[in-house]
Amino acid sequence: MIKYLKLHDEKCVGCMTCQATCSRLYFKEDDPAKSRIQVFQMGLGKFHLVACDQECRKCVIECPTQAITVNAQGVVMINKGLCVGCLACVAVCPIGAMRYFPGDPAPFKCIACGACVKTCPADALEVAEKEESPASRLPFEIAEAARKKEVHS
Amino acid sequence: MSAFKAADFRLLGQYDFEPKSIQRGYAMRTLHLDVGTRKATEKPVSEDMKKRFTGGKGFGLKLLWDATKPSTKWNDPENEIVMGMGPIGGNTNYPGSGKSLVVSLSPMTGVPIDSNVGGFFGPYFKFGGWDALELQGKADVETIIFIDSNNGTVQFFEAPANLQQDTHLLAEELTHAFARDEKDLQSVSVVSAGRGADHSPMGILNFSLYDKRRQGIRVKQAGRGGIGTVLRDKKIRALVCRFSGVKPDLNNAADPAEVQRIGLKLHREIVVNDDAQCKMRKQGTAHLMEIMNNYDLLPTKNHKYGQDPRGDEIASWVWEKLFSQNLPDGCWYGCTMACAHAVDHYELQTGPYKGSKVCVDGPEYETAAGVGSNLYVYDPLGIVELNFYCDTYGIDTISFGTMTSFLMECWELGVLNAERTDGIDLTWGNWKGAAQILHDMADGKRFGVLAGKGVKFLAGYFVSEYGADPQVMKDIALHGKGLEQSEYISKESLAQQGGYYLTNKGPQHDEAWLIFMDMVNNHIPTFEKKAEALHYFPMFRTWFGLQGLCKLPWNDVEPADNGKHPEPNKVPEHVENYFRLYTAITGEPLTWDGLVRQSERVYNFQRTFNIRQGYGHRKDDYPAYRAMGPVFEDEYLAREERYDRQMKEKIGIDPAGKSLAEKVKITRDYRMSQYESLVDAVFKRRGWTPDGCPTPEHMREIGMDLPEVLEVLKARMAGRI
Numbered sequence: 001m002i003k004y005l006k007l008h009d010e011k012c013v014g015c016m017t018c019q020a021t022c023s024r025l026y027f028k029e030d031d032p033a034k035s036r037i038q039v040f041q042m043g044l045g046k047f048h049l050v051a052c053d054q055e056c057r058k059c060v061i062e063c064p065t066q067a068i069t070v071n072a073q074g075v076v077m078i079n080k081g082l083c084v085g086c087l088a089c090v091a092v093c094p095i096g097a098m099r100y101f102p103g104d105p106a107p108f109k110c111i112a113c114g115a116c117v118k119t120c121p122a123d124a125l126e127v128a129e130k131e132e133s134p135a136s137r138l139p140f141e142i143a144e145a146a147r148k149k150e151v152h153s
Numbered sequence: 154m155s156a157f158k159a160a161d162f163r164l165l166g167q168y169d170f171e172p173k174s175i176q177r178g179y180a181m182r183t184l185h186l187d188v189g190t191r192k193a194t195e196k197p198v199s200e201d202m203k204k205r206f207t208g209g210k211g212f213g214l215k216l217l218w219d220a221t222k223p224s225t226k227w228n229d230p231e232n233e234i235v236m237g238m239g240p241i242g243g244n245t246n247y248p249g250s251g252k253s254l255v256v257s258l259s260p261m262t263g264v265p266i267d268s269n270v271g272g273f274f275g276p277y278f279k280f281g282g283w284d285a286l287e288l289q290g291k292a293d294v295e296t297i298i299f300i301d302s303n304n305g306t307v308q309f310f311e312a313p314a315n316l317q318q319d320t321h322l323l324a325e326e327l328t329h330a331f332a333r334d335e336k337d338l339q340s341v342s343v344v345s346a347g348r349g350a351d352h353s354p355m356g357i358l359n360f361s362l363y364d365k366r367r368q369g370i371r372v373k374q375a376g377r378g379g380i381g382t383v384l385r386d387k388k389i390r391a392l393v394c395r396f397s398g399v400k401p402d403l404n405n406a407a408d409p410a411e412v413q414r415i416g417l418k419l420h421r422e423i424v425v426n427d428d429a430q431c432k433m434r435k436q437g438t439a440h441l442m443e444i445m446n447n448y449d450l451l452p453t454k455n456h457k458y459g460q461d462p463r464g465d466e467i468a469s470w471v472w473e474k475l476f477s478q479n480l481p482d483g484c485w486y487g488c489t490m491a492c493a494h495a496v497d498h499y500e501l502q503t504g505p506y507k508g509s510k511v512c513v514d515g516p517e518y519e520t521a522a523g524v525g526s527n528l529y530v531y532d533p534l535g536i537v538e539l540n541f542y543c544d545t546y547g548i549d550t551i552s553f554g555t556m557t558s559f560l561m562e563c564w565e566l567g568v569l570n571a572e573r574t575d576g577i578d579l580t581w582g583n584w585k586g587a588a589q590i591l592h593d594m595a596d597g598k599r600f601g602v603l604a605g606k607g608v609k610f611l612a613g614y615f616v617s618e619y620g621a622d623p624q625v626m627k628d629i630a631l632h633g634k635g636l637e638q639s640e641y642i643s644k645e646s647l648a649q650q651g652g653y654y655l656t657n658k659g660p661q662h663d664e665a666w667l668i669f670m671d672m673v674n675n676h677i678p679t680f681e682k683k684a685e686a687l688h689y690f691p692m693f694r695t696w697f698g699l700q701g702l703c704k705l706p707w708n709d710v711e712p713a714d715n716g717k718h719p720e721p722n723k724v725p726e727h728v729e730n731y732f733r734l735y736t737a738i739t740g741e742p743l744t745w746d747g748l749v750r751q752s753e754r755v756y757n758f759q760r761t762f763n764i765r766q767g768y769g770h771r772k773d774d775y776p777a778y779r780a781m782g783p784v785f786e787d788e789y790l791a792r793e794e795r796y797d798r799q800m801k802e803k804i805g806i807d808p809a810g811k812s813l814a815e816k817v818k819i820t821r822d823y824r825m826s827q828y829e830s831l832v833d834a835v836f837k838r839r840g841w842t843p844d845g846c847p848t849p850e851h852m853r854e855i856g857m858d859l860p861e862v863l864e865v866l867k868a869r870m871a872g873r874i
Contacts, residue, residue, distance in 0.1 A: 036863025062489070064481045065339065065399075066365050085401030086245040087413060091420030100417075102410035105401050 002074030002136060003114045004054040005037070006128035012047040014039060018116035018125060025115050026108065027101075034101050036110040037125075049124065051110035052076060052097040055136045059089035059098055059109075073112075074132070104140045157330045162297060162310035166191035172305045173282025177202065178240025178404045178738045180282045183216065184307075185333035186298065187485040188387055189230060190291030193308045195390045198284055209239030210267050210698035211755040212285045213256035214762060217265060218861075220289055223765050223874070227354075227379070228386050229259040234358075236275060237285040240739050241690055242701020244487075245401045246416025247734055248423060251485020252278050253360065259378040259658070260386075261552070261607055262634040264763040266378025266658050269698055271484025271493065272360025272371075273342035276701075277302055277396035280403050292388040299331060302396040312390040319347045319545040319595070320674045321511060323391060324361040324370045331393050336546055340397040343370070345390065346381035347547030348595040353639075355552040355606030356381030358545060364481055366513075372514050373484045373493065376549040377661050378636055385547075399486060415734050419727075420489045420546060423710050424591030427490070431709045436469045437492035438518035438705075443468040445522065449792075450642045450668060452527040454581060456557035456631055457781050457788055459642035464772045466531040475533060477500030492517075496537050496540040502506050504542060505590045505595075513541040516550075519662075522640035523554020528561060528587055530774035535584030542588060548597045551661075552607060553579040553624060557587045557636035559608045562629055568621045575600040607634045632767065633660040643780045645795075646672040647824075651831050654776045655687060657759040663704065670722055684834035694722070695752035702737070707731075754857045757840075764846060765865045767874060769833060771845045782824040786813045789820070796820055 004084040019035035027034040038050040054076050060068045067082035068089060078089075083106040090098045090107050100107040170193070173180055178708040181203075198212070205213045213235040218231045233259045243301040246252045253275025256727055259266035278286055281302030288298075295312035317323040324343040332338045343361040350356025358381050359372040369658045375381075406412050407600045426716045427433055432440045445451035446464030453461050458677045465471075476494035516525075516536055524530060557579075564579035565568045569576065575593070577600055579588045593601020604611070612630035615621040631638045637657030643649040649672070652665030667686055667747040670676045697704045712726045728745065735743045763769030783789040789796055790813070797808040800816065804823045836843060840851030845870045868874045 016697050062481050064483060064486045083485045084245045084399045085413075086420075087417050088420055088481070088487060088489045090417060091424050091489060100413065102413060 001129045002077045002132060003112050003127065003129055004055050004075070004091060005051045005110050005114075006126045007049040007051060008124045008126070009046075009048050012039065012049055012091045013122045013123035013124070014041060014045075014047045015121060015140070017119050017121060021116045021119045025113075034108075036099065036108055038096070038099075040042040050095055050097055053087045053095070054112065055130070055135055056094060058094065061116055066086070074136070075111050076109065077111060078106065078109065083107070157313070157316065159299065159310075159330050161330075162313065164308060165294070165296070165311055166309040168193035168307040169608050170195065170281070170305045172302060172308065174405060175279065175282065175403060176409050177244075177740050180279070180284050181209070181267050182283060183212065183285040183287065186287065186307065187285040187290040188288060188292045188296055188298065188309070188389055200358045201863060204746070205754055206758075207240075207699040207751045207755065208284060208572065209237040209242065209701050210254040210695070211237070211758075213237040213254055214286060214289050214755060214759055215264060217256050217258070218758075218762055218765075220287065221258060223767065225258060225766075227258045227383060228385050232258045232290060232383060234288045234380055234387075235827060236278070238275045238283075239699055239701030240404070241734060244404055244406070244412055244416070244738065245399065245485075246412050246421055246487055247568060247706075247730075248416070248483075248488045248490045249485075249706040250701060252697070252701050252703050253375070254698045254701070255358060255375045255380055256574065257378070257380045257383045258766070259380075259636070260356075260382045261379045261609075261636050262659055262768075264634065264658065264768050265759060265764050266380060267698060267759075268358075268375035268380060269379050269663065269703070270358065270360050271362075271373035271703070272494050273362045273391065273485065274344050274394050275396040276399075276485065277340075279343050280396050281305065282539070287389065288389065288392075290387065295388055295390045295393050297327070297393060298389065299393045300395070301756050302394060303398065308550055316390065318390070320345045320359040320372055320547060321370075321541075321545040322371060323347075324359065324724065326363065326697055326868050327391055327393050328363055328370055331395055334480050334613060337397060339365055341393060341395050344384075345547070346384050346391040347545050348597070349548040349591065349605070350381035350385045350545075352597040352602055353548060354379045354387060354607060355549045355556070355605065356383075356547045357544075357549050357708075358384060359547065360869055362484060364702060366496065367495070367512055369512055371484075371493065371495065371512070372544055373548070374544065376551060378658060379549075383548045393834075394603045400667050404738055406738040408737040412734065415730050415737065416487065417732060419710075422712060422754070423460065423489045423706070424711055430711060432473070433490050433492045433705065433709050434467065436473045436476070437482075437494045437515075437708075439472040439516060439521050440469045440493075441518045442472070442521055445641070446526070448673060449645070451544075452522050452558070452640045452642055454529055455527060455555075455562040455629060455640055457785075458791060459644070461529075464526065464532045464797035465626070467525050467533050468538065471533050471872050472516070472521070475537070487701070488706075490710065491805065492709075494745070499534070499537055499541065500537055501541065502534070502590045503585060506545075510532065513537050514544060515572030516540045520550040520639045522555070523551050524557070524584070524587065527554050527558040527579035527640060528584065530584040530587070531582070532584060537589065539584060539587055540721070542591045542595075548594060548605075550592065551639050552637040554640065555592070555631050556608050556611070557590060557602065559611065559630055560590075560604060563615060563621070566625070567571060573600075591838040607635065608632050608637055624794040626786045631777050631779050633776060634658070634773055638658060638776075638780060639664070641668060643668070643776070644782055647827055648677055648829060649829055650684055650776055650781055651683065651687045651835055653689070653780065654774050655832065655835050656691070657756065659765060660780070664694055665820070676722070680830050680834040683831060687835045688838045689723075689749070690753040692749045692756060693728075695809060696731075696748055699705035699751060699755060699791060750855060753855045757852060757857055758862065760841070760845070760847055761862050764874065766868045767847060769869075771843065774832065774845060775828075779790060782820055783817060786817055789813065842870065
């Protein structure tokens with residue numbers, strides 16, 4: 001199973017409380033550029049929320065130091081001690097959920113901690129679980145295949 | 154895993170240094186190690202040295218010049234191996250920023266060779282606070298040099314008798330021996346050669362990186378010109394560097410956020426464009442195979458032909474299947490171009506490791522062409538096998554490929570036979586015969602020892618010992634200055650003949666690759682335009698080597714709208730990235746002219762270095778005729794229509810009624826005269842005399858009028874050297 005932050009765009013009222021909560025928790029300041037969840041206004045009264053779906057794991061494949069791994073709950077985690085700050089993960093993230101703040105050494109992303117869920121006034125966020133998909137199994141299968149692959153002459 | 158721990162090695166000497174942080178890309182000091190006396194010396198880098206030589210290869214050549222004499226030969230103790238990292242080297246944001254530039258007086262050419270190599274050693278060494286490493290002297294015992302960049306120690310160890318010699322085992326063994334624990338393996342990088350480098354001048358340096366996913370070491374090669382042979386001549390078994398704590402800001406860039414921004418911009422461009430462009434992330438440089446074959450540019454049978462119907466058997470898609478996919482195959486952190494692919498779990502079919510399953514680094518394009526089509530080998534696994542043994546024995550795949558194709562052609566011509574090859578069948582396509590030469594080279598026995606001396610030597614030897622036709626040998630021994638040509642057909646592109654042979658080190662494609670501009674697109678039709686390209690591109694490409702950069706992310710991916718620029722071949726937006734990157738790290742502004750000027754200084758210094766060593770004449774800059782046109786009548790006939798048309802349209806002679814021998818000669822005379830005109834135009838554009846000597850005025854203009862440089866140039870112009 002994969003634990004992730006489920007996003008309900010239709011309920012979002014654009015108050016940005018989630019961003020404030022997130023950046024305060026992890027960066028000790030209220031700055032949307034340092035939030036792991038992003039709120040985009042798509043039109044009058046319409047919003048689009050972006051946070052890691054924990055599923056595609058392209059960043060896990062791309063990381064040269066294996067600083068990005070998947071924990072027991074299926075959440076993609078960054079080990080800052082191993083991170084060399086190359087930002088390849090930021091480049092490969094298809095939805096822009098892997099973020100970095102200019103000048104800071106390591107990127108950051110949503111880890112489905114649920115802090116924003118508690119402060120959201122509109123019930124637009126929830127911590128949920130989903131099944132592993134073929135996409136989410138990809139990196140491990142590939143790594144395993146590279147170790148075990150046979151080349152027949 | 155390893156039979157050894159570092160504590161098992163006998164310590165012969167130790168030097169402690171104060172690790173120093175890099176400031177704006179520079180440490181402002183270099184480390185000199187004398188492996189004979191086991192002494193270490195720290196040398197300051199002056200502002201003047203930084204201004205004139207920039208870094209990387211520039212620093213390497215300056216230090217090599219100072220350490221050697223005009224009479225120094227490659228195997229004299231004072232010859233050095235110098236590695237320079239460059240100010241941009243070691244950043245983790247911009248793809249291709251982990252290159253070390255290695256220079257030495259080459260066993261193949263007698264003049265400085267420079268080689269650009271990935272792997273972790275260079276940056277790890279730099280992070281101890283050094284801009285360059287000099288290795289001088291000769292050890293009396295087999296020596297391992299261990300540099301701990303975190304602790305600030307240099308240790309000289311005696312290699313135990315039962316330590317491995319071939320790289321795939323040695324580098325693995327030493328990585329485990331010097332890592333603190335299993336988690337520390339990625340902190341260790343090893344530089345080593347192999348047994349082949351003990352017996353042939355075409356020895357390479359393998360720079361390792363630990364691949365966490367494969368749980369083993371990978372190797373990248375400083376391949377050209379025999380630096381591995383110099384390493385072994387110094388009795389250095391391996392250099393080992395350890396550094397933990399790679400971070401993006403270790404260069405202490407003037408503007409780290411800007412470095413991130415530019416790096417991320419290119420990362421994204423690669424991720425988005427690569428699949429539709431070069432497929433470097435899936436195929437590496439092997440993506441070129443069918444392109445070259447289709448354009449009649451893929452060396453086939455010792456560059457006799459450029460194409461074969463069997464080309465598809467070793468095309469890019471074949472390699473894509475053999476390479477393990479979806480792995481971050483960069484040779485330094487943060488290289489999303491990730492072209493350093495590998496064939497995993499390949500079961501060796503020959504030699505001492507037959508039956509072992511190994512990870513084979515590559516093949517890259519040059520290897521797949523050099524030991525593939527050029528030997529008429531279309532069995533991809535044969536290519537993989539030769540690739541592996543070249544690497545682990547410490548042999549350059551390019552020189553080996555060109556050398557073996559020469560031998561196979563000599564076999565076809567009857568110059569060689571089984572008696573002369575110690576029983577090795579060198580029929581075209583017999584890769585097992587080629588493999589046997591390699592095994593002989595490693596053993597230092599039999600035919601491999603002779604073969605490994607390279608085509609320049611062999612051509613002369615076959616004339617004197619076997620009575621081979623001297624002109625034929627001269628025509629088909631494809632080398633310049635003693636270095637074998639790399640793997641592109643240059644016959645139909647005059648500009649590329651210059652790109653190969655009007656070089657400082659010999660015919661390697663890293664200075665200029667002009668075939669498409671010249672032959673396919675006809676963008677540089679006049680001598681002046683060719684000369685301009687043969688000024689600009691070598692200068693521009695030299696700059697990568699001054700900075701610690703790889704050339705590939707410059708034009709093996711392009712912005713989607715690159716074609717809108719008037720000069721798309723220069724990839725102007727990427728050049729702009731480089732200005733910004735240089736300024737973001739060093740804090741110094743840089744313009745297009747300034748970039749070329751940095752390179753011009755070092756390029757002309759290298760030419761002067763050649764002159765100081767007694768070379769660098771115009772006569773040293775000529776190709777074998779095989780690189781210029783059809784040597785044999787059947788070679789002419791194979792492209793008769795093309796050559797006949799050229800005779801009519803370009804030469805102004807009607808081929809009708811001419812005999813084949815006459816047509817071959819007319820073509821030859823014309824092409825030779827074209828080359829002469831090209832040399833005249835290029836030397837003039839570069840500010841050199843007709844004999845290829847940079848003029849003192851030119852050196853003053855570019856800010857390279859150092860007294861020792863002017864002294865050499867004046868002596869050459871006065872005919873004293």
